[in-house]
Structure formats: structure tokens, C-alpha cells
Amino acid sequence: MSILADRRTRLLVQGITGREGLFHASQMLEYGTQVVAGVSPGKGGEWVLGEKVPVFDTVESALTATGANCSVIFVPARAAADAMLEAADAGVPLLVCITEGIPVQDMMEVRAYLTGREIRLVGPNCPGLLTPGECKVGIIPGHIAIPGPVGVVSRSGTLTYEVLYALKQRGIGVSTCVGIGGDPIHGTNFIDALEMFEADAHTEQVVLIGEIGGTAEERAAEFISDHLTKPAVAFIAGQTAPPGKRMGHAGAIVEGGEGTAADKIEALIAVGVPVAEHPEAIPDLLKA
Amino acid sequence: MKLHEYRSKQIFARYDIPIPRGRVAMTAGEARAIAEELGGRAVIKAQVLVGGRGKAGGIRLAQSPEEAEELATQVLGMHIKGLPVRKVLVDQAADIQTEIYLGLTNDRATGSPVLIASAEGGIDIEEVARVRPEKIARVWVDPLLGLRTYQARNLAAGMELPRAHWGQFTDIARALYRVYKQTDATLAEINPLVILGGGSMLALDGKIVLDDNALFRHPELAELRDLDEEAASEREARKYGLSYVKLDGDVGCMVNGAGLAMATMDVIQHLGGRPANFLDVGGGAPAEKVAAALEIILSDRNVRVVLLNIFGGITRCDEVARGILMAMEEVKPQVPMVARLVGTNEEEGRRLLAEARMITATSLLEGAERAVAAAKGEAIEHPG
Numbered sequence: 001m002s003i004l005a006d007r008r009t010r011l012l013v014q015g016i017t018g019r020e021g022l023f024h025a026s027q028m029l030e031y032g033t034q035v036v037a038g039v040s041p042g043k044g045g046e047w048v049l050g051e052k053v054p055v056f057d058t059v060e061s062a063l064t065a066t067g068a069n070c071s072v073i074f075v076p077a078r079a080a081a082d083a084m085l086e087a088a089d090a091g092v093p094l095l096v097c098i099t100e101g102i103p104v105q106d107m108m109e110v111r112a113y114l115t116g117r118e119i120r121l122v123g124p125n126c127p128g129l130l131t132p133g134e135c136k137v138g139i140i141p142g143h144i145a146i147p148g149p150v151g152v153v154s155r156s157g158t159l160t161y162e163v164l165y166a167l168k169q170r171g172i173g174v175s176t177c178v179g180i181g182g183d184p185i186h187g188t189n190f191i192d193a194l195e196m197f198e199a200d201a202h203t204e205q206v207v208l209i210g211e212i213g214g215t216a217e218e219r220a221a222e223f224i225s226d227h228l229t230k231p232a233v234a235f236i237a238g239q240t241a242p243p244g245k246r247m248g249h250a251g252a253i254v255e256g257g258e259g260t261a262a263d264k265i266e267a268l269i270a271v272g273v274p275v276a277e278h279p280e281a282i283p284d285l286l287k288a
Numbered sequence: 289m290k291l292h293e294y295r296s297k298q299i300f301a302r303y304d305i306p307i308p309r310g311r312v313a314m315t316a317g318e319a320r321a322i323a324e325e326l327g328g329r330a331v332i333k334a335q336v337l338v339g340g341r342g343k344a345g346g347i348r349l350a351q352s353p354e355e356a357e358e359l360a361t362q363v364l365g366m367h368i369k370g371l372p373v374r375k376v377l378v379d380q381a382a383d384i385q386t387e388i389y390l391g392l393t394n395d396r397a398t399g400s401p402v403l404i405a406s407a408e409g410g411i412d413i414e415e416v417a418r419v420r421p422e423k424i425a426r427v428w429v430d431p432l433l434g435l436r437t438y439q440a441r442n443l444a445a446g447m448e449l450p451r452a453h454w455g456q457f458t459d460i461a462r463a464l465y466r467v468y469k470q471t472d473a474t475l476a477e478i479n480p481l482v483i484l485g486g487g488s489m490l491a492l493d494g495k496i497v498l499d500d501n502a503l504f505r506h507p508e509l510a511e512l513r514d515l516d517e518e519a520a521s522e523r524e525a526r527k528y529g530l531s532y533v534k535l536d537g538d539v540g541c542m543v544n545g546a547g548l549a550m551a552t553m554d555v556i557q558h559l560g561g562r563p564a565n566f567l568d569v570g571g572g573a574p575a576e577k578v579a580a581a582l583e584i585i586l587s588d589r590n591v592r593v594v595l596l597n598i599f600g601g602i603t604r605c606d607e608v609a610r611g612i613l614m615a616m617e618e619v620k621p622q623v624p625m626v627a628r629l630v631g632t633n634e635e636e637g638r639r640l641l642a643e644a645r646m647i648t649a650t651s652l653l654e655g656a657e658r659a660v661a662a663a664k665g666e667a668i669e670h671p672g
Contacts, residue, residue, distance in 0.1 A: 078504060103502035104394055105472055108431040111399040141601030141631075156547025158599045162652065165599075165630060182546060185399045211547055214396040237550035240535070240557045241566070248531040248546025248568040250501065251396070256414040261554075278555045280653050 002131035002176040003151070003196040003203070004094065004122070005070065009135045012068035012092065013038045014075050014083045016048060016055060020098075021074035024139050025049060028072075031142040033135045037062040039071075059090040070094040072128060072137050080124060081106035088119050095187070096137050097124035104250070107185040114187070121187025125250065127157040127179035130164075140164070140177060148173015150286065151197035153190055154209035155182050155216075155251070159237055162279045163209060170283040175203040182249030184213065190220035198228055205231040205287055208273070210264055212238030213252045217264035225271035233285040234268050235276045236261045289498045290337045294377045295512055296494035299471065303463040305478070307491050310379030319360030322378040323353040329381040332359045333493075334366060334373040337517045339412070344368045349381060371517060382490055387480035388449070389413050390461060392429075392468040401429040401468065403439070403461060407447045409480035423447075435465035456489050471509060472502030521584050528580040530569060537562025538663045540585040540594040540623075542578070544569050552597045555652055561660030564591045571603070575611030582619045593624045595659035597652060600631025609637035613644055624662040628655030 011028065015021040016038025026049050029035045035053050040046075044057030056062035059071065071092045075083040080099040087095050088110075102124050114121055122129065128138015133147040139157075145164040152167075152174055154160040160179055167174060178193045180186060190208060197203045206228070210217040217236060224232050239261040241247045243254040254260050265275045274285045291299070297307045309326055312335065313319040323330040330353075334346030341347055346368050350356035356378065366373045387410035395402040406424045408416050417424055425446035427439045440461035444454045460481065468476040475497040482492050503510040515523060525532035531546060535553075539561045543549035546568045553563035565588065569581045578596075585594055598608055608629060616625070628649040629637045638648040647662065649655035 077501060101501045103472055103505070104474055104499050105431065105469065105502065108394065108399055108401065112430055112432045144601060154547075156545065158543075158545030158601070159547030159551050161599050161601050162548055162551070162630075184394060184396045209547070211550060216396075219397075235551070237547050237554060240553040240563055241550055242533070242535065245533045245566075246531075247533060247550050247566050252546060252550070257418070277558050278653060279551050280651055 002134060003193070003200050004120075004176060004178065005129040005131045005135040005137045007134050009070050009137065010034050010036045010066065010068045011137060012036065012059065012062050012066070012071040013053075014059065014071055014073045014087065016040055016053065016074070017043050017046075018074055018076070022048060024074065025053065027142070028136050029053070031136045033137065036066040036068050059086045059092065063090050063092065068092065070096065070137060073097040073099060073124075075099060077101035077103070081110050084110050084121065085113060088114060088117065093118060094120050094122070096122045096126070096128050098126060098128055098138055099123075100125040102183065104185055107183065111185060111187070122178065123181040123186060125183040125186070126181030127160060129179070130174070130177045132174050138179065140179065144168060145177060146173040149175060149202060149204035151175050151193075151200065151203040151206045152177040152209070153193035153197070153206065154179055155211050155249070156209055156237065157182075159279060160209055163207060163235065163282055166280045166283055172283055172286065175200060182211070182251050184251035190216050191223045194220060194223055194228055198230060203230065205233070207282055207286075208232055208234040210234060210236045211249070211252050212241050212247065212254050212261050213249070213259040215258065218267040221267040221271045221273065224273055231287050232273050233276065233282060234273050235279050235282055236264045236268070289500055289503065289513055291496040291498065291512060292335045292337065292375075292514065293333065293494055294335055294375075296496040297491060299467055299496060300463075300478070300491050300494050303467050305460055305463045305467070305491050306489060307494070308379040308382055310377055312375050313360060313378050314375055316357045316360040316364060319376055319378050320353045320357035323350060323356035326378070326380040328352050330356050331379045331381050332356060332363050333377040333379065334363050334368060335375040335377055336368045336371045336373055337514065338369045338371060341368055346373060374516060382482060382492060383485040384482045384492070385485055386483040388447070388482070389416070389479045390464060390481045391475065391477035391479065392464055392473070393475045395428065398428055400431055401465070403427050403429060403435060403443060403465070405443045405447050407449070409482075413479065429465065434469065435462055437462065452487065453483060453489065460489060460491070467496070471496060472499045472505060473497060474499050521587055525567070525584050528577060530567060530577065530581055530584070532584055533566040534588060535563055535565055536590070537564045538590050538592040539659050540564045540588070540591040541597070542567050542569050542581050542585060542594060543597045544571055544599060548597065548599060552595065552652065552656065555656040556595070556660060559656055559660045561656070561663055564588055575614045578611050579615035579618050582615050582621060586619065586621055586623070591623060593626060593659050593662040594621065595655055596625065596627040597655055598627075598629050598631075600629060600634070603631050605629040605631045605634040605637030606640060609640040612641065616644065626655055626659040626662060628652060
């Protein structure tokens with residue numbers, strides 16, 4: 001059991017002939033993910049990865065031929081909004097966008113377009129999904145996590161790997177890890193992921209990894225207080241970040257006194273969520 | 289990327305938002321000449337990319353061209369929040385009756401643009417939001433439809449603007465939305481938007497912040513970046529595609545990934561140390577980026593130790609280690625270097641670095657402990 005991605009995921013890779021797309025498609029395939037198709041306009045008819053994966057010109061044709069039910073997007077930033085809209089229009093129910101650096105206004109349009117449609121977007125600027133032992137959609141290294149009962153949701157990339165690795169070293173397994181991404185405007189948020197973990201019979205507790213910028217962690221704390229019956233623990237990155245400076249991620253910025261790590265930590269502790277002092281301390285806070 | 293007030297107002301004017309007559313001066317003599325053209329009374333405004341110019345004495349009213357010259361001399365010699373004033377905007381003085389705030393920005397929570405207005409303009413809007421939130425009116429805009437006239441009118445009604453001004457207000461609000469949309473701004477703000485004695489409106493001050501990720505669509509705007517306004521080290525970092533933010537501490541940090549870079553800084557502080565910087569070296573940590581990053585970190589004279597935290601995952605750590613060694617060969621750091629590597633072949637990576645007299649660590653906590661100890665000048669065992 002898991003959320004979003006599992007053995008039944010039939011994955012389409014948009015941008016499969018690019019350097020990143022091809023490399024990670026091979027990693028996903030090696031992990032056991034069913035990579036059923038790639039899309040690369042102008043390269044339809046080719047085969048990649050040892051003739052295992054057919055390439056199509058359009059998402060629509062890839063979908064018709066292969067029955068893909070999830071698309072992972074490695075398309076460069078300036079074309080990424082178009083790639084998301086193309087997949088949405090073709091009827092892909094789950095989009096995972098890895099691409100970093102997409103213009104904010106493009107993302108606002110994509111989000112407005114997806115509103116009211118039965119399509120879930122994860123990302124952009126995210127590491128994707130990992131359901132250990134079953135499926136990986138994106139770039140999370142497969143070997144750093146083992147299957148188990150802990151759900152992980154995070155705004156970060158390598159910081160998430162750090163936490164997965166710390167859990168693995170203590171023998172703690174993960175149901176699904178969801179990277180929701182570091183952009184200010186994105187699809188799936190903390191609350192969406194927490195709702196899914198709450199409904200997932202196999203997930204027993206949840207790790208939330210947040211960072212400075214915006215108020216998503218504060219809203220997640222409210223949700224946890226009102227709706228999450230499973231225990232949750234958290235880590236918030238950026239306690240030492242100065243205000244007004246963007247810390248790498250487009251969304252990681254304290255603006256107008258809003259978005260500080262201190263506020264987020266306070267909100268989480270107030271609803272009984274223990275907050276780790278450093279990422280490697282997270283396993284200590286989980287229920288045995 | 290922030291645009292100067294005068295650049296922002298030039299863009300406003302292209303979208304038919306009324307702005308005061310005026311021009312930029314680099315010297316006091318020019319300021320005097322512009323004031324003469326404007327008929328004598330003029331406002332001298334420091335052009336620096338920070339808030340609080342007025343409070344710092346960077347905005348002054350001159351009653352005559354002579355006074356304009358005198359005040360421009362003063363303002364052009366100032367530093368505001370550490371930034372030297374190199375240009376002043378000389379604007380015609382306005383007969384102000386009312387000051388309004390009008391701004392457009394991205395609302396993270398809803399994922400849509402939000403138009404914000406307040407009858408209490410001319411002052412820090414965040415302060416108004418904190419102290420008198422009922423004085424702020426907002427409308428959210430569907431990015432696929434754009435700002436509609438009724439929405440701007442609702443806002444005018446919401447802020448209790450007299451009806452006589454609704455027509456001009458909605459025109460300006462819709463023009464500001466076009467500015468925001470067409471320049472890919474993350475903020476387009478008129479503060480204050482003033483009502484003059486004669487009843488017409490004027491954008492007295494303006495601010496546009498552009499989305500760095502959308503600059504590829506606006507080469508003409510990208511050229512407006514004021515290189516004087518950012519630290520040399522941050523400019524150098526951008527050239528290499530690195531994210532770098534200088535801080536006040538002495539433990540230099542080089543980390544792959546923004547979240548992990550912040551977490552690494554936090555751990556250093558948690559252990560009683562002080563991070564010298566944020567630096568995201570990106571995925572894979574290739575040798576040339578590591579070398580550039582090392583140069584940038586070491587250009588800060590406060591740095592007494594450098595902590596490298598590379599979570600490789602799929603990346604081979606022996607290759608990362610060779611890259612680090614090549615970079616060290618090139619840069620020849622004179623401070624202790626602590627490295628923590630995780631990923632494929634990490635033991636081999638650590639062995640290579642230890643041979644080169646680097647301090648190595650297996651966990652983030654251990655790496656940070658060793659770096660903090662080194663910064664405090666405590667003796668460290670060199671493993672191997």
C-alpha cells in the first residue's frame with residue numbers, strides 16, 4: 001500500500017530523449033517502474049533504453065498506444081507549462097513535474113487550468129514520488145529508502161534524501177515519499193498529501209519536511225490538528241536564513257515578516273507535532 | 289530582479305499610467321537643469337533598490353533649481369542601507385490631496401494574482417496589513433481571464449474611494465495588471481497613487497520586481513539589472529549557476545540542494561557555530577562548479593573552515609571526491625576543509641579526501657561538529 005504511485009503505475013516520460021529525461025528514465029526502469037512510453041516531439045517512432053521504451057511525438061498518441069496513467073515531466077523550463085497542459089488535455093490523471101525554473105505566471109495559468117479537472121499535479125521543481133520496493137517517478141535515489149509504514153512529504157530534494165537515508169539506517173521503512181517541490185506556486189500541497197496518507201491503510205505515521213517561505217506549514221499544522229489521526233513529526237529548514245533573501249528555491253524566502261522558520265515550528269509544536277532540531281534526529285521522534 | 293523606481297515608472301507610462309514629469313540625474317548639475325525644466329519646484333529621489341529611502345533622507349523637496357542642486361549633491365553622496373546613491377530621479381513636485389496604495393502580486397496560497405489596495409497609501413503596506421488589516425482591500429484574479437473592470441471597481445468601493453475617481457482608478461488598475469502580466473512581474477506596485485488637487489490621479493512612486501525565471505522572455509528587461517546593487521560574490525555565483533547568499537558567520541558551507549543547504553546551516557547554528565553563507569552547488573557537484581563555489585566561499589575573509597555536504601544519492605562519490613580534489617588543487621584553500629559525502633562508493637570517496645588531509649565525516653551532524661570545532665580552532669583528529 002502506498003499513495004499516488006505503486007506497481008500499477010504505467011509511466012510516461014515527457015522529455016525522454018533529453019539528457020536528464022533519458023538518464024532518469026533508465027533509473028526508474030531499473031528500479032522496477034513500468035516505464036511504458038516516452039514523448040519527445042519530432043522523435044516519434046524511435047525506441048530508447050535498449051529498445052525497451054517507445055517514443056511518441058505527442059502525449060495523446062502515447063496514451064492511446066500504451067494506456068499510461070502517470071506522466072513525469074523533464075521538459076526544459078520554458079516548455080514545461082506546455083508539457084503539463086498537453087498531458088492534462090490528453091487526460092493523464094497524474095502529472096509529476098521535475099523541472100526547475102518555470103516562470104511563476106506560467107504556473108499560475110497551469111494551476112488555474114487544472115482547477116476543477118480530475119488531474120493531480122505534483123511539483124514542479126520537485127524530486128517526484130518514491131514508493132519503496134514498488135515504483136519511482138522522478139529522481140529520488142531508489143536505494144536510500146526501504147518499504148515500511150512512514151509517509152514522507154517534503155518541499156525539498158536532497159534534504160528529503162537525507163531524511164530517507166536517516167530512516168533507512170535505523171531500519172525504518174517508508175510507504176511513499178512525496179516531493180511537492182520548492183516553487184511558490186505548485187500543485188499538490190502538504191494538506192493534499194496528508195489527506196492521502198490519512199486514508200492510506202499502510203501509512204502509520206507521517207514526516208513533514210518544510211522550509212521557509214509562504215504559510216503552507218502553518219496551514220498543514222491546522223489540518224493536522226483537525227483531521228490527521230496518525231502521528232506526525234516535522235523538520236523545518238531555514239532557521240538561519242536572513243529575511244528578504246531567496247535561499248535557492250524560488251519559494252524559499254521570508255517576505256514582509258511572513259514565512260519564517262520560527263513561525264512554522266511554533267505552529268507545528270502548538271498542535272503537538274514534534275519538530276526535529278536537525279534532519280538526522282527525525283527517526284528519534286517517530287513512534288517506536 | 290528589482291527595477292529602479294524610474295525604470296518602473298517609465299514602464300508604467302508606456303501602459304498609459306500617468307506619472308509625474310521628470311528625469312534621472314547622475315550629477316547635481318543635471319538635477320538643477322531638470323528642476324529648471326520642471327519650473328523650479330522638484331522632488332529629488334535617491335534611486336537605490338531598498339525600501340525606507342524617505343526615512344533615510346533620500347527623498348527631498350526642493351523649492352528652486354538652486355536648492356535642487358544642493359539637495360542632489362547631498363543625496364548623491366549618501367549610502368542608504370549600505371548602498372551608494374549613484375542616481376537621483378528629479379520629479380515635478382505634486383499637489384497631493386490623497387495617497388492610495390495599489391499593488392499586484394502572486395498569492396502563494398491560491399496560486400493566483402492578487403490586487404491589493406488601501407486608502408492608506410504612501411507608507412509601508414506590510415505595516416498597514418499588520419496594524420490595520422481592515423484598511424486593506426483585495427481581489428483575486430483568474431490568471432486565464434485577467435483583471436476585469438468590475439473587480440477593480442469592487443476594490444474601489446471596498447476601499448471607500450469617492451465615486452468620482454472610480455473610472456480613472458479602474459483604468460489604472462487594469463493597466464497595472466497588464467504591466468504585471470506582460471513583464472512577468474512578481475510585484476507591480478504604485479505607492480503612493482495620489483489624487484491631485486484637480487482630481488486627477490498620478491503614480492508618484494513605483495516598484496516592479498521581475499521573475500528571474502521569466503527573463504528569457506524579456507531580454508530588454510534583463511539588461512536593466514543594476515549590477516552595482518548586489519554583492520560581487522553573489523553576482524559571481526550567478527555567473528556559474530550557483531545560489532549563494534553571504535551571511536555573517538565563519539563556517540563556509542557548500543551543499544548540493546537548497547533545502548539541504550539551509551538544513552546544514554541550521555545544524556551548524558544548533559551546534560553553537562555560525563554559518564558564513566548559503567551555497568547550493570547543484571546536483572552532482574561537478575569539479576568546475578565546486579572550484580567556482582570554493583573561490584566564492586573563500587573570498588569571504590571571515591571564513592575559517594569550509595564544510596562540504598554532498599548527498600550524492602545516485603552520483604558516484606569517488607567521482608565527486610576527485611572533482612573536489614581538482615578544485616582544491618586549483619584554489620589551494622588555506623583553511624581546514626571538512627567533507628561529508630553520501631552516495632555510491634562513498635567509502636572510496638572519503639578515503640581519497642582523507643589522503644589529501646581533508647577532515648571527513650559520515651553523517652551531517654558529525655560533519656557539522658567537526659567544522660564548528662575547526663572554526664573555534666579546536667584540534668581535530670585527521671582520520672587516516
